[in-house]
Amino acid sequence: MFEFSERSKDFQARLTSFMDDHVYPNERLYKDQHASLPDRWDSPPIMDELKAKARAAGLWNLFLPESGDGAGLTNFEYAPLCEIMGRSYIGPEVFNCSAPDTGNIEVLERYGSPEHKAKWLEPLLAGEIRSGFAMTEPDVASSDATNISLRIERDGEDYVLNGRKWWTSGSGDNRCKILIVMGVTNPEGERHKRHSMILVPKATPGVKLIRSLKVFGYEHAPCGHFEIAFDNVRVPASNILLGEGRGFEIAQGRLGPGRIHHCMRMIGAAERGLDAMIARVKQRTAFGKLLADQGTVREAIALSRCDIEQARLLTLKAAHMMDTVGNKAAASEIAMIKVVAPRMAFNVLDRAIQVHGGAGVSEDFGLADAWSFARAVRFTDGPDEVHLASIAKLELKRDLPLKPW
Structure with missing residues (x-):
């Protein structure tokens, strides 16, 4: 254990x-x-x-x-x-x-680079500034990241960016000073070597915040999620990360830990939702007895505890594998938790909302906001369908002889 x-x-x-x-x-x-x-x-x-x-x-x-x-x-x-x-x-x-x-x-x-770290990493580590990650685009199916089309073109000692991104979380914050942007540097290159990542200061001329995108009506300010236009945005060539064509390599290094962090947070949100459910049913009476004594309510509580514990154990297994055998070997487990944990949190929070009645969909208890965020996390760092396809692909690679029962 x-x-x-x-x-x-x-x-x-x-x-x-x-x-x-x-x-x-x-x-x-x-x-x-x-x-x-x-x-x-x-x-x-x-x-x-x-x-x-x-x-x-x-x-x-x-x-x-x-x-x-x-x-x-x-x-x-x-x-x-x-x-x-x-x-x-x-x-x-x-x-x-x-x-x-x-x-x-x-x-x-x-x-x-040492320059990148001095200029951007140190103030981020100190909590003095914030940042954004610009990958998803409105005009292509970004679930297939090879579709990403924002152009990053070399021009002398600079790169020039043209294109549009959206769901760039963190970019609305006035403390956000730097964006990491993924785009195409070599359209004719090998499929997974066409893209690069580059550092773009948010204040660079041509970076235009088009609109704030709400999640089920929640704006999540001051962080926010924005659609951003990059119109002839010029940055020094030294802002490229690792070099041209390394975008997917960087993305894989970034998204593995990011995915498991989202799942860990989802477990915490689910736990608080279950706490809220338990506290509520011990205080409210319906049809002559406490909600805590109603069979359907007890079932909701029991199922929620089962769901949380299953998701937690799978997440811990994935974390353990990442530490011991590496992210690549843990690819299936990372994909599984990314599917399981947000769905689990969504279901637990949905039960908590139901138990709270009309109050559950109000802003008084925070459940509706947490519920909407859990639903959105099913898209964050890749939609469920992409992760399910990865899991199935890895399963089908197993060479299993046909055995009678």
């Missing part, structure tokens, strides 16, 4: 205490402060206060493995910590562990 290290257990205890003392009590204040800001793309002051406290407590950049800039935790050790943070919509950012910054930091850590 899985056993966490003493280091991980220590972080779990400290993180849980910090969440109880500082994060949960300030969720409402965060919303109230944000609502009162003249610019909704600014961050509420309470966030900077919480980040300073978290950093002082040594609860900072916990996601970053094999680096002196992080806690040096393995994926397996980090899993329960990410889950704890995922119980709050402001939790990950408080500890500088929120997407898309985590993935972008890992890209810069692994593939960035």
